[in-house]
Amino acid sequence: MTDAPPVSQRSAQLAPGALRARLKSFEFRKEREESWRELEELVARVETKGIAALSADDLHRLPALYRAALSSLSVARAISLDRNAVAYLESLAARAYVCVYSTRRGGWASLVRFLDSGFPDLVRSLRRPLWLAAALLLLGTACGFALTVAEPERYYSFVEPAMAAGRGPTSTREELLRGLVDSDSPVSRLSQFASFLFSHNAKIGMACFALGFFAGVPVMLLLFTNGLSLGAMIAVHWQKGLALDFLAWVLPHGVTELLAVCLCGAAGLAVGESLVFPGMHRRLDHLAERGRTAGAVVIGAVGMFFIAALIEGFFRQLVDGLVARATLAFATGTVWLFYFTMAGARRRGGAR
Amino acid sequence: MRSGTSALRLELLTPEHVTLPFEVAAVSQRFLAMIVDLFVMGGLLLGVVLLLMAAFAIGGTSADSYIGAIAVILFFLIRNFYFSFSELRWQGQTFGKRRLGLRVVARDGGPLSAEMVLSRNLTRDIEHFLPVIVLFSPELILGEAPGWTRFGCLLWLLLVAVLPLFNRQRARLGDLVAGTVVVVAPRGVLLPDLVHEGERRPKAPEFSFTREQLDIYGIEELQVLEEVLRRDASDELYGDICERIKRKIGWSRKRWDVPPEAFLRAFYAAQRARLEQKMLLGKRQERKIR
Numbered sequence: 001m002t003d004a005p006p007v008s009q010r011s012a013q014l015a016p017g018a019l020r021a022r023l024k025s026f027e028f029r030k031e032r033e034e035s036w037r038e039l040e041e042l043v044a045r046v047e048t049k050g051i052a053a054l055s056a057d058d059l060h061r062l063p064a065l066y067r068a069a070l071s072s073l074s075v076a077r078a079i080s081l082d083r084n085a086v087a088y089l090e091s092l093a094a095r096a097y098v099c100v101y102s103t104r105r106g107g108w109a110s111l112v113r114f115l116d117s118g119f120p121d122l123v124r125s126l127r128r129p130l131w132l133a134a135a136l137l138l139l140g141t142a143c144g145f146a147l148t149v150a151e152p153e154r155y156y157s158f159v160e161p162a163m164a165a166g167r168g169p170t171s172t173r174e175e176l177l178r179g180l181v182d183s184d185s186p187v188s189r190l191s192q193f194a195s196f197l198f199s200h201n202a203k204i205g206m207a208c209f210a211l212g213f214f215a216g217v218p219v220m221l222l223l224f225t226n227g228l229s230l231g232a233m234i235a236v237h238w239q240k241g242l243a244l245d246f247l248a249w250v251l252p253h254g255v256t257e258l259l260a261v262c263l264c265g266a267a268g269l270a271v272g273e274s275l276v277f278p279g280m281h282r283r284l285d286h287l288a289e290r291g292r293t294a295g296a297v298v299i300g301a302v303g304m305f306f307i308a309a310l311i312e313g314f315f316r317q318l319v320d321g322l323v324a325r326a327t328l329a330f331a332t333g334t335v336w337l338f339y340f341t342m343a344g345a346r347r348r349g350g351a352r
Numbered sequence: 353m354r355s356g357t358s359a360l361r362l363e364l365l366t367p368e369h370v371t372l373p374f375e376v377a378a379v380s381q382r383f384l385a386m387i388v389d390l391f392v393m394g395g396l397l398l399g400v401v402l403l404l405m406a407a408f409a410i411g412g413t414s415a416d417s418y419i420g421a422i423a424v425i426l427f428f429l430i431r432n433f434y435f436s437f438s439e440l441r442w443q444g445q446t447f448g449k450r451r452l453g454l455r456v457v458a459r460d461g462g463p464l465s466a467e468m469v470l471s472r473n474l475t476r477d478i479e480h481f482l483p484v485i486v487l488f489s490p491e492l493i494l495g496e497a498p499g500w501t502r503f504g505c506l507l508w509l510l511l512v513a514v515l516p517l518f519n520r521q522r523a524r525l526g527d528l529v530a531g532t533v534v535v536v537a538p539r540g541v542l543l544p545d546l547v548h549e550g551e552r553r554p555k556a557p558e559f560s561f562t563r564e565q566l567d568i569y570g571i572e573e574l575q576v577l578e579e580v581l582r583r584d585a586s587d588e589l590y591g592d593i594c595e596r597i598k599r600k601i602g603w604s605r606k607r608w609d610v611p612p613e614a615f616l617r618a619f620y621a622a623q624r625a626r627l628e629q630k631m632l633l634g635k636r637q638e639r640k641i642r
Contacts, residue, residue: 023624026545040542047537070368074370081571081574081575081624082546083578084582085545087540090372090540091539092540092542094372094373094374095537095538098464101462101463102443102444102463195422195425196424199425202428203428206474207477207478210474210475210478213525271529284531285460285531287528287531288528288530288531289531291471291529291530291531292471292530295470296466296470296471298474299470299474
């Protein structure tokens with residue numbers, strides 16, 4: 001093995017001078033290195049100061065340089081054995097990739113777009129789980145009502161003490177009525193109550209979405225038990241002949257709130273459905289696809305909880321009578337109905 | 353927890369159809385990032401409390417319930433949207449992720465959309481805060497549920513919390529729902545080309561290799577040699593490697609005594625030229641032939 005190579009092969013020796021011309025990877029690198037450095041500098045600026053730090057010119061250069069780096073990477077993988085250069089290009093391309101393909105900071109414009117068309121469109125895409133969620137809630141309400149009417153003691157197992165606020169089957173008509181007229185409490189105290197309600201409800205709504213991951217079963221339970229307690233409350237008031245007053249008390253904000261509850265439930269059910277019935281897709285891909293839609297719907301629903309809390313905390317104080325409250329409830333219901341059926345559809349029709 | 357084990361690789365296909373390698377972030381790194389973020393969150397909440405106390409002092413009792421209402425809403429927003437907001441603001445990084453060099457990317461290689469960021473953070477409450485609460489004060493959540501239900505719930509929640517340990521992409525529930533992966537933010541330094549460096553050195557005509565000598569080693573050995581040369585190893589190591597290569601390729605006994613480093617650099621350049629030439633002709637020689 002230590003023998004010198006045969007003399008005849010000496011002729012095949014490579015002269016050192018010829019080396020440079022033969023090393024295509026070296027030439028290639030020399031040609032492109034400048035644009036890599038430029039991209040690296042841009043990317044470093046985005047990484048430290050955010051995409052807003054780039055001037056309009058730089059913003060224009062970034063995708064072009066990124067694509068150039070990707071093509072450099074493809075070429076380098078094919079022709080170069082300089083491991084450091086290939087690794088560098090891989091990391092440079094990856095860094096530029098996250099800058100180029102990360103969230104745009106839309107600000108107000110994207111919020112307006114979401115409210116104008118995104119949210120109603122997404123809600124309509126969840127139509128089926130939404131019906132299911134509403135049906136479960138209604139079923140729960142009916143069961144809660146029937147069971148409490150049959151046996152008033154059950155009220156205590158359906159309604160949490162905090163929510164009942166002292167009201168129960170043993171309350172007199174006057175006590176119940178007092179609970180429905182909250183004009184005696186100062187508005188300022190109610191604002192605190194409303195913000196508490198909002199964060200409480202929104203938290204439950206978000207939990208609903210997350211629980212959808214477990215095949216949607218906890219979501220169904222949550223919707224059903226929510227219905228149970230609502231039904232039980234109605235039953236108690238109904239037995240004292242206050243059913244209408246109670247509905248007028250609950251519905252002005254309840255329309256919005258229950259709709260938001262149904263939306264969160266629908267989002268959770270959609271997530272669960274995508275896992276259980278993936279159809280033609282791979283399970284996790286389908287989950288990811290539905291999850292994004294459902295997540296956006298939940299964000300919209302959080303906004304609705306906020307509106308509901310505003311109505312509950314402030315507007316209900318201004319309207320006291322049965323008719324006025326019913327009108328308010330009806331009005332909010334109509335607004336939501338039109339919003340979810342009409343908004344966005346116009347735009348979609350125009351796009352076709 | 354598992355940072356010591358070999359890093360998990362993830363190949364993303366960009367919209368331009370080029371695969372980019374990423375390193376999946378270790379659970380321990382993500383945990384640390386979360387701790388940092390929780391401290392930031394705590395700081396923000398504390399700031400809100402201090403501000404409100406100042407507001408109380410100025411506003412007096414007439415305004416206190418409004419201030420209370422604002423406090424509840426601010427707390428809610430910070431607690432639930434701190435992560436979403438910062439990941440939207442800094443392209444998939446929170447403060448903690450920035451400190452630890454982590455980043456959220458879309459699993460399908462597409463753009464990271466706002467929906468993904470929001471969805472992956474909506475589940476955080478169930479995943480992290482709830483198990484902690486249940487662990488420390490189960491009464492708050494589980495109420496008076498019988499023992500076996502409580503045990504079941506606890507087990508279930510803990511399983512959710514440790515989910516990232518049991519899948520290849522270290523995905524927590526929110527990552528699965530949104531289709532995202534947390535990766536190590538790539539860092540790469542372009543070092544000078546070794547061949548380029550070699551050129552500036554005095555020319556050494558005595559280092560010339562025959563084709564047969566260059567056909568022995570493959571790409572893997574070449575790149576190991578590259579690493580050694582870049583590391584600026586000790587002369588001993590150079591000498592050792594030099595000896596081995598000389599013996600393997602049958603270096604002429606007449607020219608046996610050569611400065612090891614110069615020899616290795618010349619050999620690297622010649623070897624790379626030969627292997628790249630072969631690669632252009634469609635022959636990738638991965639390893640040495642004997």
